[in-house]
Amino acid sequence: MSMSASEFLLWELRRRRAVEGLSQGEWGSRIYFSSQHVSAVERGARPAKLDYLQAVDNEYGTSLAVFYESFVKQELAPVWLRPWLEYEEKATALRLYDALVIPGLFQTERYARMVLSCSPLQPDELEHMIQIRIGRQAALDRPNPPRISAVIEELALRRGEAEIMAEQIRHLITLTERPNITIRIVPLDAPAHLGWGGPLALASFTDAEDVGYLDNHLEGQTVTSANQVASLHEVWDSVSAVALPARQSLDLLKEVAKSWT
Incomplete structure (x- = not known):
């Protein structure tokens, strides 16, 4: 089944946290966001904004902010x-x-x-x-x-x-x-x-x-x-x-x- 860029972004966020073996609270504490914020982002109830994605990139060496700028932003508009x-x-x-x-x-x-x-x-x-x-x-x-x-x-x-x-x-x-x-x-x-x-x-x-x-x-x-x-x-x-x-x-x-x- 194909995914949109925004769906892939959320899937990758959830996948990366699972790979790290972290709870939402543990993941959030490392990037300085609350567990409630992490949960809302992963459910799609709250936008995954650049500050959040950049925090993930800085902590885990990912390139999600670039992916957002290159693919997600234009798709959502x-x-x-x-x-x-x-x-x-x-x-x-x-x-x-x-x-x-x-x-x-x-x-x-x-x-x-x-x-x-x-x-x-x-x-x-x-x-x-x-x-x-x-x-x-x-x-x-x-x-x-x-x-x-x-x-x-x-x-x-x-x-x-x-x-x-x-x-x-x-x-x-x-x-x-x-x-x-x-x-x-x-x-x-x-x-x-x-x-x-x-x-x-x-x-x-x-x-x-x-x-x-x-x-x-x-x-x-x-x-x-x-x-x-x-x-x-x-x-x-x-x-x-x-x-x-x-x-x-x-x-x-x-x-x-x-x-x-």
């Missing part, structure tokens, strides 16, 4: 998302805007689950999409990470479950400490702007034209047409014009953080 994932991975700079939620590259796992649980996804599709979203964040830690400029509406910071939002806002504050990341907030009292049409992303490259990405309720759209990308630049300029400067945005993030605790 819907066909319509795959072109954008390739652009996103190769970009030297990214510009992100969202009105209602935190951009995916900045989401904590619990926040991503809260947001994606509101979509019409089946349970297995939900886990796949969470795994993809969190897996994409590996771009933030690569040797030469992209410059990322994000504009987020204040409304997105004030919607959600208190415990999850408190953790998420703290994560955003931590991200602003990175020299390659700028986060700016559009305050609630900002005037109307073109971003009200929906979220967008722009990817820039050293030797190629910019590429855009639009998200909607059903599926995203990668935009390569020069005219359409130029229109997205206009939208970006419009939302950027009404966003607070980075320092004031950080102050607002800290204020919102207090409101969630």
